[in-house]
Amino acid sequence: MKMLLPAAEFGTTGLAGWISDNIIQIMLLIIVAVLLGLASNGKVPKFVTVLGLSVGALAFLVLSLDNGKLGKELGVFVFGLFVQA
Numbered sequence: 001m002k003m004l005l006p007a008a009e010f011g012t013t014g015l016a017g018w019i020s021d022n023i024i025q026i027m028l029l030i031i032v033a034v035l036l037g038l039a040s041n042g043k044v045p046k047f048v049t050v051l052g053l054s055v056g057a058l059a060f061l062v063l064s065l066d067n068g069k070l071g072k073e074l075g076v077f078v079f080g081l082f083v084q085a
Helices: 013-021 023-039 044-065 070-082
Strands: none
Touching: 013 023, 023 044, 044 070
16 A cells, blocks of 8 residues: 655744744734633733733843843833934
8 A cells, every 4th residue: 555645744933933924923823812702701900900911021021131232222222212423
């Protein structure tokens, strides 16, 4: 009996690659689903506040763990917003 399809290799690289390629869409879908669920209870302002604080905390964590030049570039950008050259 001849196989028509090649044998598939199972692993997590396909799934991990798909998640990393679509992380923004996945996060937006999760946020929209949670907002729809909370909208029926009238708790949207609390969710938006918690979401904003969580994003701020994650941004701080990323910048504090960064050992490259991301923090310096961000500092130069923010400084450039307030000081004209």
